[in-house]
Amino acid sequence: RNQTVDLKWKIGENEKLNYATVMSDIDTSTIEMDFSRLFKSLSESTKSGMNESKDFFKKFNNSYKNLDYITTLSSDENGVIDIVMTTRPKENIQEAEIDSTNSKEAEILKMMQSMNQGVMLRGSVYETGDIRSFWVKSSQKNLIAIFFQLPAKPVKIGDKWSLDINLIANDQNFECDSAYKINEVTLTDIKKVNGETVAVLKYNIIEYVNGDFNSPSFSGNNRRIKKTMMKFSHQGIAEFSIDKGRWITYDGIMSLEASGVMTANKKTKFTLIKE
Numbered sequence: 001r002n003q004t005v006d007l008k009w010k011i012g013e014n015e016k017l018n019y020a021t022v023m024s025d026i027d028t029s030t031i032e033m034d035f036s037r038l039f040k041s042l043s044e045s046t047k048s049g050m051n052e053s054k055d056f057f058k059k060f061n062n063s064y065k066n067l068d069y070i071t072t073l074s075s076d077e078n079g080v081i082d083i084v085m086t087t088r089p090k091e092n093i094q095e096a097e098i099d100s101t102n103s104k105e106a107e108i109l110k111m112m113q114s115m116n117q118g119v120m121l122r123g124s125v126y127e128t129g130d131i132r133s134f135w136v137k138s139s140q141k142n143l144i145a146i147f148f149q150l151p152a153k154p155v156k157i158g159d160k161w162s163l164d165i166n167l168i169a170n171d172q173n174f175e176c177d178s179a180y181k182i183n184e185v186t187l188t189d190i191k192k193v194n195g196e197t198v199a200v201l202k203y204n205i206i207e208y209v210n211g212d213f214n215s216p217s218f219s220g221n222n223r224r225i226k227k228t229m230m231k232f233s234h235q236g237i238a239e240f241s242i243d244k245g246r247w248i249t250y251d252g253i254m255s256l257e258a259s260g261v262m263t264a265n266k267k268t269k270f271t272l273i274k275e
Contacts (some may be wrong), residue, residue: 003157003190005199007150009127010245011075017246021069021085021147022271026253069120071147071272073246080132083148085121127245128152131164138166146203146234147250147272151185155199160184167207167232174228176211183207196243203236203252213261228260236270247272 011017071085121140123133129150131141145163155161162183170176182204189200213228236252250272258264 004154006154009081017073018275019071019272021071026267079127179209199240201238205234207232230258
């Protein structure tokens with residue numbers, strides 16, 4: 001059980017590794033499921049807890065076949081993995097819309113759609129797992145970390161490491177009363193699947209702040225103070241092929257709860273599906 005494994009990206013020099021990438025908001029009211037139960041089973045390290053989480057995600061993924069993005073990983077000779085995420089058109093929508101319009105409008109629609117097939121994210125990690133592109137905006141760096149950062153040193157079952165991630169960013173108008181942060185990915189299992197060595201990873205990331213937001217009023221003197229709370233969490237489970245150096249599955253749910261300056265209560269699904 002004390003086996004140590006090295007999680008490294010292994011991508012051939014002419015290979016393009018493509019993942020269909022889902023970052024979709026979940027309408028929790030329409031899904032008959034108990035999220036608290038899911039998170040409970042995610043937090044249980046037991047086999048049944050992990051299996052329950054995996055079954056849940058499997059069922060869930062079937063309803064997200066119409067995917068928004070494609071992420072391509074490629075390797076350069078300096079041990080760097082380049083990451084490019086692009087949007088892709090939803091073909092069935094495209095056809096339906098074009099059928100019902102005349103040809104001039106259809107042309108414009110086509111043009112709009114090809115313009116929207118833009119690059120959403122561009123960055124890089126080292127084969128060994130650390131983020132290389134320190135220069136990208138933090139929202140982009142967060143995505144690279146969540147999806148593609150690996151532990152930079154060998155790990156064994158039970159080991160934890162943190163991601164290069166910052167989900168909450170307030171300015172000088174925020175005065176913090178209380179805050180806490182959990183940033184850990186855990187190697188929960190190493191298993192053999194059809195002769196392949198697979199690492200199972202669990203993500204538990206929480207950032208929470210509570211305090212006063214001072215918004216200066218235009219008249220200058222009196223300031224409006226608003227009690228403000230923000231809580232981000234990312235809970236996920238993923239399987240990495242140690243032999244092939246890539247994700248087999250990656251499923252996570254990010255939640256945002258906020259009150260005060262902004263009010264939010266949403267959950268976003270983060271999934272990679274190998275093409």
